[in-house]
Amino acid sequence: MRQAVLVAPKQIVFKEVAAPKAADLNARQVLIQVKRIGICGSEIHSYHGLHPATFYPVVQGHEYAGTVVACGAEVTKCQVGDKVTARPQLVCGTCNPCKRGQYNVCEHLRVQAFQADGAAQDLFVVDEERLVKLPDEMPLDWGAMIEPSAVGAHASARTEVKGKNVVVSGAGTIGNLVAQFCLARGAKKVLITDVSDLRLSKARECGIAHTLNVTKGSLKEAxxxxxGDEGFQVGFEVAGVESSIRSLMETIEKGSDIVVVAVFGKDPALSMFHLGEHELRLIGSMMYRHEDYLTAIDFASRDVIHLSPLVSNRFAFEQYDEAYQFIDSHRETAMKVLIDLDQKG
Ligand SMILES: NC(=O)c1ccc[n+]([C@@H]2O[C@H](COP(=O)([O-])OP(=O)(O)OC[C@H]3O[C@@H](n4cnc5c(N)ncnc54)[C@H](O)[C@@H]3O)[C@@H](O)[C@H]2O)c1
Ligand SMILES: [Zn+2]
Ligand SMILES: [Zn+2]
Known part of the structure; x- marks a missing residue:
């Protein structure tokens, strides 16, 4: 079978390797035919050697969907032919966060595609525990986007948004999904901001009506x-730049919450005096847990969140390298880029 391995920064090697066999599955494992893989920003960092926690060589691919080819003897979640996706988190199950059920922040967390091999190959073995069945009628493209959607499902549940006014700063794939989940969870009004008109028009296409280009107007005025007088009570930092979180902190109502979803390449200098005086809470958000996958699938299948507008480009498996280069040279227009394993290269 085909396998794409990132052996070192900017070096993808295509290998022909032995396919995993149904006979070798343990009782609770599932063999899947990988059909779609989404590429995300963190993998672009790995591709450039800028992700501090990527162990090379590594098989990439952690946002994926496929169909079940074989099931271990005790598997009950799915059957051959089912559409599925899976969480890419390998956790220890014994550390304190794991014992508390917070396995998304496991002390020994290994994420497939970064610290363990991912799904960039034709066939992939998944533990049933991390697998999620997709509705039959769900497009495989959406299946591959359940992972980033689950990030949005988790982040939007880190604080109560129902009945509150919300600002989401950053309208990339993740910010867009966070905003969609806030609306789905009953936020009163949601304003999403970016520096790109194109990304803001994508947001409107996804049903996020209120947008602001921060290069053209201030958050305070918008x-x-x-x-009006109500102000906003929840902020989501999804841009990862200092000016973004600073303007959220300076504009949000006193006594409010800001959820930090973005990964900051450089730590921002923020006023802890202001944070204390305004009794603000900064809340972290790390990936997702199983229930977030279920919420994402539920909301997507009921058209409560919209995934199709986020797919900007697709490439064949043999074009993995071209896909990365395309994202590099089309930073603004490339939203979700999919590798389609059914497409001929
Ligand atoms: N917490 C998690 O579990 C988790 C999971 C996945 C991704 N992330 C992180 O979330 C962040 C967003 O991911 P993405 O894939 O959407 O990235 P992205 O780069 O596509 O999106 C960031 C957006 O912020 C915009 N931006 C830049 N400056 C801004 C400003 N001053 N104000 C408002 N917007 C501004 C950019 O134009 C861009 O559209 C990244 O930092 C990523 O690493 C976190
Ligand atoms: Zn990702
Ligand atoms: Zn653990």
Whole structure:
């Protein structure tokens, strides 16, 4: 079978390797035919050698969907032919966070595609525990986007958004999904911001009506116009730049919550005096747990969140390298880039 391995930064090697066999599955494992793989920003960092926690060589691919080819003897979640996706988190199950059920912050967390091999190959073995069945009618493209959707499902549940006014700073794939989940969870009004008109028009296409280009107007003015005297009570930092989180902190109502979803390449200098005086809470958000996958599948299948507008480009498996280069040279227009394993290269 085909396998794409990132052996070193900017070096993808295509290998022909022995396919895993149904006979070798343990009782609780499932063999899947991988059909779609989404590429995400963190993998672009690995591709450039800028992800501090990537162990090379590594098989990439952690946002994927496929169909079941074989099941171990005790598997009950799925059957041959089912559409499925799976969480890429390998956890220890015994550390304190794991014992508390917070396995997304396991002390020994290994994420497939970064610290363990991922799904960039034709056939992939998955533990049933991490597998999630997709509805038969769900497009495989959406299946591959359940992973980033689960990030949105988790982040939007880190604090109560129902009935509150919300600002999401950053309208990339993740910010867009966070905003969609806030609306789905009953936020009163949601304003999403970016520096790119194109990304903001994508947001509107996904049903996020209120947008602000922060290069053309201030958050303070836009928030006053949209929320009036009410202001906003929840902020999501999904841009990963200092000016973004600073303007959230400076504009949000006193006594409010800001969920930090973005990974900051450089630590921002923020006023802890302001944070204390305004009794703000900064809340972290790390990936997702199983229930977030279930919520993401539920919301996507009921059209409560919209995934199709996020797919910007697709490439064949043999074009993995071209896909990375394309994302590099089309930073603004490339949203979710999919590798389609059914497509001929
Ligand atoms: N917490 C998690 O579990 C988790 C999971 C996945 C991704 N992430 C992180 O979330 C972040 C967003 O991911 P993405 O894939 O959407 O990335 P992205 O780069 O596509 O999106 C970031 C967006 O922020 C915009 N931006 C830049 N400056 C801004 C500003 N001053 N104000 C408002 N917007 C601004 C950019 O134009 C871009 O559209 C990244 O940092 C990523 O690493 C976190
Ligand atoms: Zn990812
Ligand atoms: Zn653990």
């Amino acid at each position: 928030a006053a116009e949209l929320f």
